Amino acid sequence: MSLNIRVILVEPLYEGNVGSVARAMKNFGFTDLAIVNPCKIGGNARAMASHAKDVLKNASTYTSLKDAIEDDVNIVIGTTGITGSKYNEHIRLPAFTPRQLKEKMNGVNAKIAILFGREDNGFTNDELKMCDIILSIPTSNDYPVMNLSHAVGVVLYEMSSIEAGDYPIAERFDQELLIDHIRNVLDNIDYPEHKLDKTLLMIRRICGRAKLTPREVQTLRGILRTIQYKLGLL
Amino acid sequence: MSLNIRVILVEPLYEGNVGSVARAMKNFGFTDLAIVNPCKIGGNARAMASHAKDVLKNASTYTSLKDAIEDDVNIVIGTTGITGSKYNEHIRLPAFTPRQLKEKMNGVNAKIAILFGREDNGFTNDELKMCDIILSIPTSNDYPVMNLSHAVGVVLYEMSSIEAGDYPIAERFDQELLIDHIRNVLDNIDYPEHKLDKTLLMIRRICGRAKLTPREVQTLRGILRTIQYKLGLL
Structure with missing residues (x-):
């Protein structure tokens, strides 16, 4: 395959x-x-x-x-x-x-x-x-x-010589939600505006290389939600 | 050559x-x-x-x-x-x-x-x-x-035996500091104890696969520090 x-x-x-x-x-x-x-x-x-x-x-x-x-x-x-x-x-x-x-x-x-x-x-x-x-x-x-x-x-x-397997990759839609969520948290913590785009791109590339699974995306978003909750934002 | x-x-x-x-x-x-x-x-x-x-x-x-x-x-x-x-x-x-x-x-x-x-x-x-x-x-x-x-x-x-480049990987020491820092933040936000080890292992695997550069580790730790500051902990 x-x-x-x-x-x-x-x-x-x-x-x-x-x-x-x-x-x-x-x-x-x-x-x-x-x-x-x-x-x-x-x-x-x-x-x-x-x-x-x-x-x-x-x-x-x-x-x-x-x-x-x-x-x-x-x-x-x-x-x-x-x-x-x-x-x-x-x-x-x-x-x-x-x-x-x-x-x-x-x-x-x-x-x-x-x-x-x-x-x-x-x-x-x-x-x-x-x-x-x-x-x-x-x-x-x-x-x-x-x-x-x-x-x-x-x-x-x-x-062409890649052997496909069953390692599941998160849907693009969910990966974009994760990136958006990270952007929100960076906004929440007043992350310096001039660094924001660069940092988000870096994080996108990290996630790309890491080949996040659906479960990992959900767990990371759970952490982000908890951070927002503790910041008094949810 | x-x-x-x-x-x-x-x-x-x-x-x-x-x-x-x-x-x-x-x-x-x-x-x-x-x-x-x-x-x-x-x-x-x-x-x-x-x-x-x-x-x-x-x-x-x-x-x-x-x-x-x-x-x-x-x-x-x-x-x-x-x-x-x-x-x-x-x-x-x-x-x-x-x-x-x-x-x-x-x-x-x-x-x-x-x-x-x-x-x-x-x-x-x-x-x-x-x-x-x-x-x-x-x-x-x-x-x-x-x-x-x-x-x-x-x-x-x-x-062509050209080798692609000089992709720098963060020192092991700094990667461990990052993992510790993430553990601290999870503690700070009262992340459920029974999930903690599992989640940290997941994050370690993600970081390992992503082969973080030194700059990436520093930027991620900067984000964690800012989160802690905003939580009133620093």
């Missing part, structure tokens, strides 16, 4: 790349392709898809990344070429290699969305903030920027 | 693929490209090579595979999509996965030639017989045939 993986392309610019992505997906046994605000998908895309035209044809399109992630996705993974030690560090760290991600996801029972950004500009910061886990393919410093479809190919090569 | 690897394309048909191969090579830190009886290498190849035009330009061309392998190559590896248990079995078996090959080559000091065949017909039997090792990327039975440059990308991803 392999993982349930959705590939999400965010505003791809070149139809040839989209076709090549479809082919790479089918090569590794994946078919669920979602595209946010796609470029025109025409003959060149179909030519590059080769025998994976069905993946291309069945791709779902969205006008927002939020919609593409859908309610039944448990973990959102963003693929970035820039792991930046300087540039917006907290948004892009820590980054896993495909190998590390594979090891992390072994035995999991979950639907995973793997996001790939624009060929020229990758992701916006807001898009990166939606990611529970950051993925980065180790490349040469001389030329780190991979072709979009090659990046998809390498990531799916690793993902 | 990465392996000394020569990529040899045998009679590639499409210049776009050759350009994409050059790019994938440079992405993973390899530059030695040899081509046996190449197709025309023109503008489309250069466009696909993007910032790896140097690899393309410096590629050496040969009229026979034997010449391309050269005297200083220690090991010849042929990449095939057909591991065929029936068709010419002895020529194509045993086949290693890229992962297995990587493990096999760890610690080796050698020049390795990795051969990739024609887009349509792969290798001739005579060419396959020149290979010391057969390499095959595990793909879906539904559509096993990868694009040439994608196959190169996946193989070189494994071959």
Whole structure:
């Protein structure tokens, strides 16, 4: 059994790349392709898809990344070429290699969305903030920027050998409730406003890496509720 | 240090693929490209090579595979999509996965030639017989045939021994302080005694899986201190 993986392309610019992505997906046994605000998908895309035209044809399109992630996705993974030690560090760290991600996801029972950004500009910061886990393919410093479809190919090569199991991951909906709850408690304790977003993103990434189970989310929320009660707020 | 690897394309048909191969090579830190009886290498190849035009330009061309392998190559590896248990079995078996090959080559000091065949017909039997090792990327039975440059990308991803980074993990001492701090806060909020140990163990497991960084531990403890302050305890 392999993982349930959705590939999400965010505003791809070149139809040839989209076709090549479809082919790479089918090569590794994946078919669920979602595209946010796609470029025109025409003959060149179909030519590059080769025998994976069905993946291309069945791709779902969205006008927002939020919609593409859908309610039944448990973990959102963003693929970035820039792991930046300087540039917006907290948004892009820590980054896993495909190998590390594979090891992390072994035995999991979950639907995973793997996001790939624009060929020229990758992701916006807001898009990166939606990611529970950051993925980065180790490349040469001389030329780190991979072709979009090659990046998809390498990531799916690793993902295709994951052994899915029965380790349950909390629903996305409940994970978002937990994050909101933490935000509330930070508000309750007058956590410094200028640190709030950064800290919440850090906590989101911690939860993503920890692969919280439904029970863990409930227990953590129980603690938060008790804190609020003791603060005289409930 | 990465392996000394020569990529040899045998009679590639499409210049776009050759350009994409050059790019994938440079992405993973390899530059030695040899081509046996190449197709025309023109503008489309250069466009696909993007910032790896140097690899393309410096590629050496040969009229026979034997010449391309050269005297200083220690090991010849042929990449095939057909591991065929029936068709010419002895020529194509045993086949290693890229992962297995990587493990096999760890610690080796050698020049390795990795051969990739024609887009349509792969290798001739005579060419396959020149290979010391057969390499095959595990793909879906539904559509096993990868694009040439994608196959190169996946193989070189494994071959590049680049280690992803310097992900820092918090000291054990500080992680224990964090757990103690959480225990204190749970005491502070009169968290039910009979649940305490179980919950703390759960939290420890979460932290362990999340592999907290030093900065993350400090930030979490800052939150705990603020909670205690707001509870009137500090």
